[in-house]
Amino acid sequence: MTPATPPNPDRSAHPDSPGGTFRTAGLRRRGLLRTGAAGVAALAAALLPGPARAQGTGAGAGAVQPDIDSTSTWGARAPQGTISVLRHRPSGIVIHHTASTNSTDFSRAQAHAHARWVQDLHLDENGWADTGYHFLVSRGGWITEGRHGSLSALTGGSSFVLGAHTSGQNDRTIGIANEGSYHAGALPPEAQWDVLVTLCAYVCAQYGIAPAQITGHKDHGTTLCPGVYHDMLPRLREEVAAAL
Numbered sequence: 025m026t027p028a029t030p031p032n033p034d035r036s037a038h039p040d041s042p043g044g045t046f047r048t049a050g051l052r053r054r055g056l057l058r059t060g061a062a063g064v065a066a067l068a069a070a071l072l073p074g075p076a077r078a079q080g081t082g083a084g085a086g087a088v089q090p091d092i093d094s095t096s097t098w099g100a101r102a103p104q105g106t107i108s109v110l111r112h113r114p115s116g117i118v119i120h121h122t123a124s125t126n127s128t129d130f131s132r133a134q135a136h137a138h139a140r141w142v143q144d145l146h147l148d149e150n151g152w153a154d155t156g157y158h159f160l161v162s163r164g165g166w167i168t169e170g171r172h173g174s175l176s177a178l179t180g181g182s183s184f185v186l187g188a189h190t191s192g193q194n195d196r197t198i199g200i201a202n203e204g205s206y207h208a209g210a211l212p213p214e215a216q217w218d219v220l221v222t223l224c225a226y227v228c229a230q231y232g233i234a235p236a237q238i239t240g241h242k243d244h245g246t247t248l249c250p251g252v253y254h255d256m257l258p259r260l261r262e263e264v265a266a267a268l
Contacts, residue, residue, distance in 0.1 A: 087229035090222045092167045094175050098136035105153030107172050108186040116237035118190045120201040121250040130164025138203050139168040156188035157201040165215030181230040190244050198227055206251030225267035235264040
């Protein structure tokens, strides 16, 4: 299902869903990501099949390598230009939201549809070479690779690709965008929040980034992005630090 197209990236929020229906096996999977590296792989393997498992990583004391769907997995278009690989580590993370509809579809298929919608917007309307963000987190808690090469660089831990997400920060930070619009009282689903914490912790562990260096888009320019996520940054930094 393709999400509705917003007229611009900082439009007013859609009403959030009262829902609660995402507390299914998908949320159980994401709950595993909060249990820390010790024992999580074995527990996940016992409960869940194939790619729905989190994997322990030696990069940090408690960091967990989350399940991330690559550009090939969600059917990305080829870049329309050169994707530059920077031979140094990023020094921070910038949090965004995509200002898309606050979908009540928490499926993996929706996460893939959302990733395609963002890429289409950035290629066709913005005229960029590829998706500007390095990674996206869906409302259902699925992570997708944004810009080509971001996942392999993150796994390697010594380089990253030049992004197009925040003016003045693209050559020094990882851009992570959350599906949805988080203005006017809308709050992120628990599944999205939990997996964002896990992803940020893994990025921090791989690149040696201090949780204090997690900022929001509006910290670097005049924008409403990332909405309420900006108010939640102190909590995000605290939970990421606890996960390391």
